[in-house]
Amino acid sequence: MWKYILFYCATCIFVNHAAPSHSADNRSIEKRGAPYVVKSGQFDFYDAQRACIFAGGKLAEIRTPAEQAAAAALGFEGDLFIGVTDLNVEGVFEYVTGGGITYDNWEYMGSFPDIQDCAMMSKALNYGWMNGNCGQKLDGALCEGVPEPDPEPGVSGDPHMRTFDGRPYSFQGTCWYTLFKDCSSSSAFEVTTEFQPREDSTVEHLRTRTVSFNATVGGEFVVINGLDIEEGSDGPVTKARSIHIQKDDTTATLTFTSKDTTFTLHWSLHKHTLGVSITGSDYRGRLCGLLGDADGDTLNDFLKPDGRVVHDAAEFGESWKVESKKCN
Ligand SMILES: [Ca+2]
Ligand SMILES: [Ca+2]
Known part of the structure; x- marks a missing residue:
């Protein structure tokens, strides 16, 4: 079992390795005030x-x-x-x-x-x-003496993004990018996100945030833009729906399952945060996109679509741009 949480905030994205709860002690509720x-x-x-x-x-x-x-x-x-x-x-x-x-x-x-x-x-x-x-x-x-959770949810500024394997990096893209997808031959699913400049963004200092995202699973797709939800499919849906959505006034949670793995996306419109948690092992090392390959190795996370691993965050980030999708 492996599990990650990714957060997008106004200018940052990071993944928290949320440890599974194994005991009653660990499930206890916490209230914190140093020390x-x-x-x-x-x-x-x-x-x-x-x-x-x-x-x-x-x-x-x-x-x-x-x-x-x-x-x-x-x-x-x-x-x-x-x-x-x-x-x-x-x-x-x-x-x-x-x-x-x-x-x-x-x-x-x-x-x-x-x-x-x-x-x-x-x-x-x-x-x-x-x-x-x-x-x-x-x-x-x-x-x-209880250490702070690492990394802390809600940190703003650097790092802007953190991969499934925990690599933090800054990347300010605009328009649509592949967040993560099934990189095995089955190509069962893909999640793309749209980044747009924030109000305080300038030409010299570009600051972007997530405004919408799109999950495609098989022939079925869901687009969440703000809190507007558009659903559809390429053809007749002959089986049970793959993508499930729950929504309230400020958040939406989207889940889908492929093989043994359930992907859960927690979207908060208010904070422009998007968390991704994964349970299951079938896609270990078989994902690709801005969140890396999820094989447990942080060093190889900047994998471009052409199969090359690079060191430059901007080169890596831009390589996952979805050129065919128009910005809103
Ligand atoms: Ca006593
Ligand atoms: Ca990796």
Whole structure:
């Protein structure tokens, strides 16, 4: 299973390697405010510890009033475990990774402190600390040191584009280009996108954005221009539809499946972003276009239609221009 997400924004396109979720920990909801991250979920203390470690950090070890204030500023709901316990020596609170605590903000030491050994931060106590049962399921974990997702969605400016294999590059084309297509002999599908200059674009400094895209699967096609959808086919559609579309006021999601692979395009008109996620392996190394070949190797991504791999982003980008299609 492999999965990628591509984003177009006003001036940028990038693909995020979204890791598939394998565990309940990883599926937890996240609320972020440096240096802390809330992992929401029905966690006991040990689940909470795992959730933070799984995310690349640890349970929050609050050491100063400023850190306490930063944690409280997250404004989370409910009660969250933090990295403070007296599991080792009753009555001696330590950070979970070691060392006696240098700061505390206890509001309540529990009704049975001898058997209550794990600290939580509670909204009901104005984010003061409460000593409680380690096995109790709370509302989540307060983690620290959790790295930012890489790359961050919504970054503007460079890089403008990122391939399926994660290569970032800048390319400001105008008109229609092949975003990705089936490059095997079956040529089962092709997705093209139209770029147009933004309002703030100048002759010296061309800045373009995606305004529409076209998915063709077999004889069937869908054009999404803004949020106007045009559908059609070359001939009578004798089988079930290949392309499925869901739309609301500002976004459209288009999916199609070929062999074992499902392609999902998330279009946001407001941000001019287009995300592409892929599940399946049959097209590994068999795609081509602006998003590269998706074989897992970043270095060979600038593959032109003539089969040559180049280093120049502009040369690569322009090689995928669809000359036969007229601009709007
Ligand atoms: Ca205790
Ligand atoms: Ca590649």
